[in-house]
Amino acid sequence: MTGTTTHFGFQTVPEDEKAGKVQGVFTSVASRYDLMNDVMSAGIHRLWKDAMMDWLAPRPGQRLLDVAGGTGDISFRFLRRAGTGHATVLDLTEPMLVEGRKRAEAARLSDSLDWVVGDAMALPFADSSFDVYTISFGIRNVTRPEVALQEAFRVLRPGGRLMVLEFSKVPNPALRRLYDLYSFHVIPRMGAAIAGDRDSYQYLVESIRRFPDQETFLSMIRAAGFANAGYRNLTMGVACLHSGWKL
Numbered sequence: 001m002t003g004t005t006t007h008f009g010f011q012t013v014p015e016d017e018k019a020g021k022v023q024g025v026f027t028s029v030a031s032r033y034d035l036m037n038d039v040m041s042a043g044i045h046r047l048w049k050d051a052m053m054d055w056l057a058p059r060p061g062q063r064l065l066d067v068a069g070g071t072g073d074i075s076f077r078f079l080r081r082a083g084t085g086h087a088t089v090l091d092l093t094e095p096m097l098v099e100g101r102k103r104a105e106a107a108r109l110s111d112s113l114d115w116v117v118g119d120a121m122a123l124p125f126a127d128s129s130f131d132v133y134t135i136s137f138g139i140r141n142v143t144r145p146e147v148a149l150q151e152a153f154r155v156l157r158p159g160g161r162l163m164v165l166e167f168s169k170v171p172n173p174a175l176r177r178l179y180d181l182y183s184f185h186v187i188p189r190m191g192a193a194i195a196g197d198r199d200s201y202q203y204l205v206e207s208i209r210r211f212p213d214q215e216t217f218l219s220m221i222r223a224a225g226f227a228n229a230g231y232r233n234l235t236m237g238v239a240c241l242h243s244g245w246k247l
């Protein structure tokens with residue numbers, strides 16, 4: 001016990017308990033995770049992930065580290081766009097990786113993938129080992145996002161690229177009210193009906209509200225050492241892509 005606290009959704013918890021709680025959430029939803037993403041977002045998460053690839057523009061032969069990679073959505077897209085290359089999917093929650101491995105086998109992508117259980121805050125890789133680092137809907141779950149960003153910087157080679165896809169802040173107040181109504185009244189009920197788990201989806205919507213807005217997160221990326229950093233809003237700021245380079 002460190003004595004320091006942090007947030008887990010709207011709850012305050014000891015910092016050293018957060019990762020276990022996050023793991024509990026994703027262990028509980030792993031088998032229904034992909035289905036829930038499609039239902040909750042009406043398939044829009046696929047467009048956001050495609051937009052991430054459009055900006056990233058994967059090139060043949062690149063080595064990707066996809067942190068909090070879960071069931072592999074980002075790595076699969078990356079490999080298809082790059083044509084040749086390699087992706088390492090790292091995640092805290094083994095049942096998410098187990099689901100991903102099944103999908104990789106079905107898609108005949110297994111030879112280009114590694115699956116690693118690990119923590120974004122202490123990556124088990126040497127300095128300068130990857131060309132690209134992605135984290136999609138993962139960083140808001142990490143106990144200390146600033147430490148994850150420092151780790152991203154460390155494992156990227158000079159010239160390597162960071163790209164983060166995360167929920168963000170809707171700047172328009174009227175749209176934000178509608179979005180809040182949907183988030184707090186509809187999503188937890190869908191979680192109960194489809195994944196049999198209301199609490200995990202309540203955590204999901206609360207954790208989104210606790211995550212820094214676009215500009216604050218941009219300053220965190222710069223503080224970790226990334227150059228030429230910038231962001232693009234998706235669906236009026238519901239989600240956002242942040243990019244930076246290790247130069």
Ligand SMILES: C[S@@+](CC[C@H](N)C(=O)[O-])C[C@H]1O[C@@H](n2cnc3c(N)ncnc32)[C@H](O)[C@@H]1O
Binds near residue numbers: 067137141
């Ligand atoms: C919402 S899912 C995102 C999965 C996938 N990237 C996607 O976009 O569909 C969040 C993932 O982050 C993982 N995660 C949470 N905290 C983590 C940490 N500290 N290190 C690594 N993975 C973590 C969870 O286990 C979960 O699989």
